[in-house]
Structure formats: C-alpha cells, structure tokens
Amino acid sequence: xxxxxxxxxxxGGVRAGRERGRWGHSAGRSTYIPRSSxxxxxxxxxPLARLIDQFERLPxxxxxxxxxxxxxxxxxxxxxxxxxxxxxxxxxxxxxQCQRCFHLSADPxxxxxxxxxxxxxxxxxxxxxxxxxxxxxxxxxxxxxxVLGGLISPMDGIGPExxxxxxxxxxxxxxxxxxxxxxxxxxxxxxxxxxxxxxTSLYLARLLRPFTEVSRIxxxxxxxxxxxxxxxxxxxxxxxGRRPVE
Ligand SMILES: [Zn+2]
Numbered sequence: 001x002x003x004x005x006x007x008x009x010x011x012g013g014v015r016a017g018r019e020r021g022r023w024g025h026s027a028g029r030s031t032y033i034p035r036s037s038x039x040x041x042x043x044x045x046x047p048l049a050r051l052i053d054q055f056e057r058l059p060x061x062x063x064x065x066x067x068x069x070x071x072x073x074x075x076x077x078x079x080x081x082x083x084x085x086x087x088x089x090x091x092x093x094x095x096x097q098c099q100r101c102f103h104l105s106a107d108p109x110x111x112x113x114x115x116x117x118x119x120x121x122x123x124x125x126x127x128x129x130x131x132x133x134x135x136x137x138x139x140x141x142x143x144x145x146x147v148l149g150g151l152i153s154p155m156d157g158i159g160p161e162x163x164x165x166x167x168x169x170x171x172x173x174x175x176x177x178x179x180x181x182x183x184x185x186x187x188x189x190x191x192x193x194x195x196x197x198x199x200t201s202l203y204l205a206r207l208l209r210p211f212t213e214v215s216r217i218x219x220x221x222x223x224x225x226x227x228x229x230x231x232x233x234x235x236x237x238x239x240x241g242r243r244p245v246e
Pocket of ligand 1: 098099100101102103109110111112113114
C-alpha cells in the first residue's frame with residue numbers, strides 16, 4: 001500500500017522517472033540516502049543498502065517492498081542465492097526473440113510457434129510479450145501470435161519501420177511459391193485502446209486486408225487502460241466480442 005507503480009511508457013521501454021538513491025557523506029562516514037527520502041537512512045549496512053537499491057530499480061517495487069525482499073534474501077541459504085543470481089544471468093543471456101512471432105524465446109522458434117496444436121491460420125497481433133502472456137492466461141485462444149514490439153507513436157518518434165510490421169505482412173501475404181504454410185485466414189488485432197493502439201490498428205488493417213480478414217478485439221475496458229492488467233474474464237469477453245475493422 002502506498003507504493004508507487006512505475007508506469008509503462010507508450011510503445012514500451014520508457015521508464016517512469018523516480019529519483020535514484022545516492023551515497024552522501026556526513027561526519028566523515030558514508031551514509032546511504034534512499035531515493036524515496038531526503039534524509040539519510042540509518043541502520044543499513046552498505047551491502048544491504050546496495051541490495052535494497054537494486055530492488056527499488058525494478059518496476060512496481062517501492063522502498064518498503066525492496067527492504068522486505070532484501071531482508072528475505074539475506075535469510076536464505078547461500079545455495080538458494082546462487083541459483084537466484086544464476087537464473088538472472090541465464091535469462092539475460094539466453095532469452096532472445098522467436099524468429100517467426102518475436103515473442104521471447106531461448107530457441108529460434110518459441111514454444112507457441114513450435115506447438116503443432118496451435119493454428120497458424122489465425123494470428124493475434126499484440127504490442128509486446130506481456131500482452132501475449134495476458135492473452136494466454138484467458139485460455140480462449142489457440143492460434144499463433146505476432147509481437148510488434150510497441151505501437152506506432154509519431155509523438156515519440158516510433159514509426160511503423162521500428163516495429164515488426166514487415167515480418168507480419170510477409171507472414172500474412174505468404175510466400176507465393178511456398179505451399180507448406182497454410183494460408184492465414186484471420187488476423188486479430190489485440191492492441192491497447194489508446195490513440196497509439198487505434199493508429200496502429202488502422203495502419204495494420206489497411207496493409208493486411210488485401211490478404212486476409214482483419215478483426216480487432218472488443219473492449220470491456222476503459223480507454224487508456226493496459227491489456228496486461230486486465231482480469232481474465234474481461235479479456236476473454238473482449239476477445240469473444242471481436243469484430244471486423246470498419
Ligand atoms: Zn513464436
């Protein structure tokens with residue numbers, strides 16, 4: 001309670017600015033001054049303050065949660081801490097993007113693209129992998145995905161060329177001499193209801209309509225809300241209520 005959640009920037013990647021903690025000096029000793037307070041925090045040994053500071057850099061983690069997590073970790077056996085650190089480094093070095101849908105993947109093709117039970121005839125287009133995971137939580141959808149990597153936002157200098165739009169068009173238009181891939185019969189746009197989401201949906205609909213049916217999910221969600229934070233039922237209903245883009 002009372003903790004500040006970092007917002008998601010339009011198109012992703014933009015971090016909410018919160019003042020960082022810093023080291024100060026008083027009476028010849030270094031003292032940790034947390035970002036959340038203008039006064040020096042007493043009672044923290046330096047390595048602990050450093051750990052708390054690392055947690056506070058994470059989105060959605062305020063000073064009190066950061067302290068709770070740091071103190072919890074200190075009580076764990078060293079083996080557990082080592083495997084936690086290994087998991088962080090392994091995820092950072094091994095997780096890349098699926099070559100087909102651009103979802104996070106440690107392999108050339110992600111788990112969903114490799115699953116023979118998922119239909120390639122339907123492609124659900126999302127802004128980022130967090131939205132894909134939100135759609136997966138509904139368990140309503142059994143087709144494939146395409147992760148754009150953001151939304152068109154001229155205000156932020158994000159044009160279509162910075163997003164994975166050409167690979168999507170290639171997936172939908174298909175390779176004329178390839179018979180292996182079944183045709184895509186529907187593209188479902190699952191983009192946040194916002195100016196950027198609307199702009200991107202209209203842009204994609206114009207590009208893709210010559211090749212396939214294009215629909216956009218209906219929203220029982222207020223304008224400007226985030227797909228990622230929607231509850232499963234609302235998201236599932238919105239998905240059922242999708243309709244063709246006019
Ligand atoms: Zn994939």
